[in-house]
Amino acid sequence: MASLLDEDGGISESLERVLKQIFGKYCTPKPELPLSGDIPPNAYLEPSKLDAWASDTNGEPFSQETKDEILQFMDVTDEGNLTFKGFLQVYQLQTENDEEETWRDLSKHGFDRSLTLIRQE
Template sequence: MSEQLEDPVYDLMVDEETGDLRPKVDKILEEIFNNFDKDKDGKWNLKEIQEFATATNGRPFEDSVIEEIVESFEVDEENALLYSGFYQMYYMQTLSEPAETLKDFKKHGYDENLDLVSSRTEKS
């Protein structure tokens, strides 16, 4: 029996039957990714990755973290992080540390029910 079974945050984010992230989590990840994809090219360059890191963690990623991201997740030929790579990153984190994912989501304006309560996006 998995210890995850008793974790309400895990249950909120992951469909236990399929092991997939729930649709609400998919939507949040897409919104966060699009918010930091400033040039709207469908991938994050280093500047966009670091802007996300600063907004989420209060500081940019160390070089070693950037190297790990490039080696572990889907990037293009210029090492820009693709949405699929960003999704992979959060999928792995959410399965092992759902509370950490929730903490990250809260930094981007979502509450403990995964509802957007405040937005960091500038309306044009």
């Protein structure tokens, strides 16, 4: 099983690689090669894409309260769109508090416990 956090408690390199692939499915602007893990440096999740990611991950969009918390405490653009740095912050907090929830999220996006993509959406 792959490690989600490194020895310092930060996002592991392998988890960051997977999160780039997931973020790349929803971000604006779109990556040139969607599954490459190469996302544009100015990429962000606009509100409809944040909802799409939440729905694909959790079965429903976030509540307005959850969205407000994300946009208040995580890294966002000047327009209030979640950046990749903010996306990593969401997963950092979640993984610290409930690693199994992160594994469930990754599974919903087609990754196994070795962080290998086993099915594409």
